[in-house]
Amino acid sequence: MASAVSQRGFSAMFSYAGRVNAPKAQPLPTRVGGFGGADGLAAFITQQRITHIIDATHPFATQMSRNVLAAAQQTGVPAIALTRPAWVPTTHDNWQHVASVEEAVNALEGPPHRVLLAIGRMHLAAFSAQPQHHYVLRLVDQPTAPPPLARFTTTVDRGPFTLEGDLALLKTQRIERIVCKNAGGEGAVSKLDAARALGVPVIMIDRPALPARHEVHSVDEVLAWLNGRS
Numbered sequence: 001m002a003s004a005v006s007q008r009g010f011s012a013m014f015s016y017a018g019r020v021n022a023p024k025a026q027p028l029p030t031r032v033g034g035f036g037g038a039d040g041l042a043a044f045i046t047q048q049r050i051t052h053i054i055d056a057t058h059p060f061a062t063q064m065s066r067n068v069l070a071a072a073q074q075t076g077v078p079a080i081a082l083t084r085p086a087w088v089p090t091t092h093d094n095w096q097h098v099a100s101v102e103e104a105v106n107a108l109e110g111p112p113h114r115v116l117l118a119i120g121r122m123h124l125a126a127f128s129a130q131p132q133h134h135y136v137l138r139l140v141d142q143p144t145a146p147p148p149l150a151r152f153t154t155t156v157d158r159g160p161f162t163l164e165g166d167l168a169l170l171k172t173q174r175i176e177r178i179v180c181k182n183a184g185g186e187g188a189v190s191k192l193d194a195a196r197a198l199g200v201p202v203i204m205i206d207r208p209a210l211p212a213r214h215e216v217h218s219v220d221e222v223l224a225w226l227n228g229r230s
């Protein structure tokens, strides 16, 4: 999206929350850090004379998406959400759908397993409630403090991931279960392909609900909207 906006000569700014140490460089001027809630975002939009807002955050970043909707309403500046379509299971997948991290933790009740936690770093502590498992944590950055888990291994890597890489990870780490969020898209789907190939069951955290909004799944649709065609 950033490349498309840049190539077409739109004046634009890219915003990162600042969660990872070295965020990917973008072909746009980039700012890092929160705005200070919906009011802060609205003030920023007004100060910067922003005319269009593209919410391209992760489907689990619901606070930011809600802030965008509130700031758009407050300022009258239109917003669009660019999201990846959610993953859907095939008949060869073994997924258990859960609605939240807490439900994923509850779903791990039972005998000890080796569990791949591909959920980022924010909610790892919740899994201390199921201390019988060995957790393999896939993270973008090495954690500065160890998570409060009795048994864990960390693997530091950043997508896009490959089927070969994820097959190797599941095999070498002897993964018996996977917990992940339904991020959708191509960059992180290989763990699900690998799980299907190896018969590893998946606990899939479904997307949180958001208010109705103008949501599209392609860069072209956002460009059409920017050009006033939708």
Ligand SMILES: NC(=O)c1ccc[n+]([C@@H]2O[C@H](COP(=O)([O-])OP(=O)(O)OC[C@H]3O[C@@H](n4cnc5c(N)ncnc54)[C@H](OP(=O)(O)O)[C@@H]3O)[C@@H](O)[C@H]2O)c1
Pocket (backbone or CB within 6 Å): 015, 016, 017, 019, 032, 033, 034, 035, 036, 037, 038, 040, 041, 056, 057, 058, 060, 061, 062, 063, 064, 065, 067, 119, 120, 181
């Ligand atoms: N949640 C996930 O699983 C996940 C996975 C991969 C990537 N991410 C990305 O990581 C970022 C943070 O995710 P989250 O789940 O912590 O978000 P969140 O709960 O929706 O947002 C928490 C706060 O972080 C700030 N923030 C979030 N995205 C921002 C952005 N693009 N630019 C500036 N500030 C931002 C906002 O602070 P203020 O209220 O102060 O403005 C927001 O209120 C998001 O941009 C998301 O796309 C999230």
